[in-house]
Amino acid sequence: MADDSQAFSKRTIGSYAALGDSFTEGCGDPGPGDTFIGWADRLAVLLSDEHPEEHGFRYANLAVRGRLLDQIVTEQVPRAKELSPDLVTFCAGGNDILRPGSDPDDVAARYEAAVADLASSVGTVLLCTGFDTRGMPVLRHLRGKIATYTAHVRAIADRHGCPVLDLWSLRSVQDRRAWSEDRLHLSADGHTRVALRAAQVLGLDVPADPDQPWPDEDQRTAAEVRRDNIHWAREHLVPWIGRRLRGESSGDHVEPKRPDLLPL
16 A cells, blocks of 8 residues: 655644545445434544544535536535645545446546645645445446546656545455445444544554455355345445436535534
């Protein structure tokens, strides 16, 4: 794994704003009521632990499920600039890449314009690569596009001096237990591992290795795998395709869960 950690002063990260889509909102990691927790919330807790004084750390999460890159740029980037936090995580473009006919080169060009805007206005901007989808149903067929976009993200990070949360090389999230039942969003354990890796990139000491092996599990039979696949297709894949065909988004009428920088 490439070492993307930089020499940050932990006490300079007194505020953090998370930008993005369902990945950063935390879908797949259920919280109280109808809310989600997710890796960004978990990273915020780790950052807050570096500030023992009361109200010494503030956090906002502007991410909304289903958002495309241009929507994130229009809705979230200006708000992040207003908040002017010490740290911004900017994970965007994944939903664009999943769309048929999308061009990762074009998406990357628009992504870089937003990175340049953010980098000139806030403190540190941490970027996220795509996941390696080689073992994932449906998404494995998009692996080439995702790899191309990931290469662009790393190059953009180099050009703008941004640290990188490299999800492609995080081997632990290639295990099925890192993913929720819908196989599109991380599970609580998967979000936890991403949060730990993000904290490492930012130079924090973490309580566990995000890439530590998963416990052994019983081998599933072919019949069990087939039954799980049929259930997944009926309950998750078909509705997801249906929303795409109707031009609907799971994030329609959803507002950011934490629009202001507030103490944890």
